[in-house]
Amino acid sequence: MSLNNKVQLITYVDRLGSGNLEDMNKVLNNQLKDLFGGVHCLPFYYPIDGSDAGFDPIDHTKVDERLGDWGDVKALGSQFEVMADMIVNHMSAESPQFKDVLVNGKSSIYYPLFLTKEKVFGENPSKDDLAKIYRPRPTPCFSQFEVADGQIENFWTTFTSNQIDIDVKSDAGEAYLDDIMTKFSNANVSLIRLDAAGYAIKKPGSNCFMLEETFEFIQELADKAKAKGMKCLVEIHSHYETQVNIAKKVDLVYDFALPPLIMHLLFTKEAAPLAKWLEVSPRNCVTVLDTHDGIGIIDVGKYDGKPGLLDDTSIDNLVEKIHKNSQGESQKATGAAASNVDLYQVNCTYYDALGADDKAYLLSRAIQFFCPGIPQVYYMGLLGIQNDMALLEKTNVGRDINRSYLDKQMIESQLGKPVVKGLCQLIKLRNNSSAFEGQFNHSLDKQQLILSWSNVNKSQAQLCIDLNNLSAKLTFIENEASSSYQLEDLLL
Structure with missing residues (x-):
């Protein structure tokens, strides 16, 4: 497809x-x-x-x-x-699966679905390993949740504390x-x-x-x-x-x-x-x-x-x-x-x-x-x-x-x-x-940037930008018929 x-x-x-x-x-x-x-x-x-x-x-x-x-x-x-x-990476902390984990802890059938710090790094992760983790947001990498019997688990939360990371390889x-x-x-x-x-x-x-x-x-x-x-x-x-x-x-x-x-x-x-x-x-x-x-x-x-x-x-x-x-x-x-x-x-x-x-x-x-x-x-x-x-x-x-x-x-x-x-x-x-659907080409000099396309059926399309005043012209050839437009004319 x-x-x-x-x-x-x-x-x-x-x-x-x-x-x-x-x-x-x-x-x-x-x-x-x-x-x-x-x-x-x-x-x-x-x-x-x-x-x-x-x-x-x-x-x-x-x-x-x-x-x-x-x-x-x-x-x-x-x-x-x-x-x-x-x-792919996470699901809601409000999901039935995670709520079951909060109630039943490691005995929950859904516990393997989620990632914790310990699953990846073991019980004593090194500070160096944790420092290497790339962070896309200023929020914490791990969020603590209390599960069964008052035990605290460090669940991985790449984005927010409401988005619990999935163990996709489980x-x-x-x-x-x-x-x-x-x-x-x-x-x-x-x-x-x-x-x-x-x-x-x-x-x-x-x-x-x-x-x-x-x-x-x-x-x-x-x-x-x-x-x-x-x-x-x-x-x-x-x-x-x-x-x-x-x-x-x-x-x-x-x-x-x-x-x-x-x-x-x-x-x-x-x-x-x-x-x-x-x-x-x-x-x-x-x-x-x-x-x-x-x-x-x-x-x-x-x-x-x-x-x-x-x-x-x-x-x-x-x-x-x-x-x-x-x-x-x-x-x-x-x-x-x-x-x-x-x-x-x-x-x-x-x-x-x-x-x-x-x-x-x-x-x-x-x-x-x-x-x-x-x-x-x-x-x-x-x-x-x-x-x-x-x-x-x-x-x-x-x-x-x-x-x-x-x-x-x-x-x-x-x-x-x-x-x-x-x-x-x-x-x-x-x-x-x-x-x-064809081939793309571009050229640049001090005066203009040209972006162009050409297909084996001889159709062509070109955008020519004047870099001095940022005016632009569009040219199309389709079935041997040619048409061109000044870009600003499309605003009229």
């Missing part, structure tokens, strides 16, 4: 339209008709409103009944390629993940996004992140998915060389370096870092500018002594520009300013990160669509929604600044904005050109 090379949508089911799978399907077939080849439905399991917006499932095999059921997922999958999150862990995969297959899911898979394997003496054993584990999952007619997309934030190496071993990876590199180009008119990345970037990738998480920075930075695609000063300038463009709103949602944040991301809508500049935003999308990979567009970015400060103030969860609840009236209103109309036209141009 291969994914169609069309633009895909990323969205929460309950935040786009009336709040359930059936109505979201109607939105895709009406207001958003002919725009998307597929949809990444962010966690729709029970419950969708946990402490991490669905990424801490109590029951991963149950659709939250407020959204519908597996039949609704199957119906959606009959019309669109559906991507679903397989939360019989119980394998059975748990197999059950989820079977549910997906039966419900017409085409692509599995392996959430936090890089943290799933823990090993003493290592940093417990993207080990050789992790690659083996991911390959095992990919083989199981393939046997059921699905593919796997691996979600990893890391140094760009690591991402290139990962891509050689998996079906699909994200191009997380692209969002900050495009911003750097737009802020400085310097295209060399992007051009360098395009020399080596994976071709088996999914491209994004915005997602349900923040704007990643680690993907272009240095790591373990290896230089990044941007130097420290450029990254600092990039982050400060985002804060300035958003009038300080991103600062209120990032770092210690709000809870449940990652150490390597800036929380802000991509539109506001560019200063709500329609021309710059449309150019950022054009670059994304012309770079190698299958493009995904987040629902907030599709509709040009700005930072949701009211939701941020209500929840004090940094990423909620970019996770608004949009009803149909709001959707229809935003679809009338020039920048959204322009983006929708750009999506259709990308979808309708067979050139993107």
Whole structure:
């Protein structure tokens, strides 16, 4: 099975339209008709409103009944390629399995399902081993829970104390993940996004992140998915060389370096870092500018002594520009300013990160669509929604600044904005050109950056960016018919 090379949508089911799978399907077939080849439905399991917006499932095999059921997922999958999150690394502390462990301790049949410090490091772990563990968040790596008879257990909690890490190599862990995969297959899911898979394997003496054993584990999952007619997309934030190496071993990876590199180009008119990345970037990738998480920075930075695609000063300038463009709103949602944040991301809508500049935003999308990979567009970015400060103030969860609840009236209103109309036209141009099934090339000089595609059927597509004033021209040849557009004309 291969994914169609069309633009895909990323969205929460309950935040786009009336709040359930059936109505979201109607939105895709009406207001958003002919725009998307597929949809990444962010966690729709029970419950969708946990402490991490669905990424801490109590029951991963149950659709939250407020959204519908597996039949609704199957119906959606009959019309669109559906991507679903397989939360590989952890499950909720409120799950029946973990609650049984709290009551029965090591005698619980579910005790083998969860990881503890002692299971990995033994009774007397060395300080050096513990210090090597890579931390994606400022929260503790282990959380203490009192189990049967008052005994204290140190459960592994990579992300939050409500997300208990699974022992994925145990019989119980394998059975748990197999059950989820079977549910997906039966419900017409085409692509599995392996959430936090890089943290799933823990090993003493290592940093417990993207080990050789992790690659083996991911390959095992990919083989199981393939046997059921699905593919796997691996979600990893890391140094760009690591991402290139990962891509050689998996079906699909994200191009997380692209969002900050495009911003750097737009802020400085310097295209060399992007051009360098395009020399080596994976071709088996999914491209994004915005997602349900923040704007990643680690993907272009240095790591373990290896230089990044941007130097420290450029990254600092990039982050400060985002804060300035958003009038300080991103600062209120990032770092210690709000809870449940990652150490390597800036929380802000991509539109506001560019200063709500329609021309710059449309150019950022054009670059994304012309770079190698299958493009995904987040629902907030599709509709040009700005930072949701009211939701941020209500929840004090940094990423909620970019996770608004949009009803149909709001959707229809935003679809009338020039920048959204322009983006929708750009999506259709990308979808309708067979050139993107062919070969990619790029060139750079002091005056312009050119991204081009050509196919054996003689179809061609080209994006030419003038680096002096950031104007851009799009040219397409399809069935011997040629058409061209000045990018800013799409805003009219």
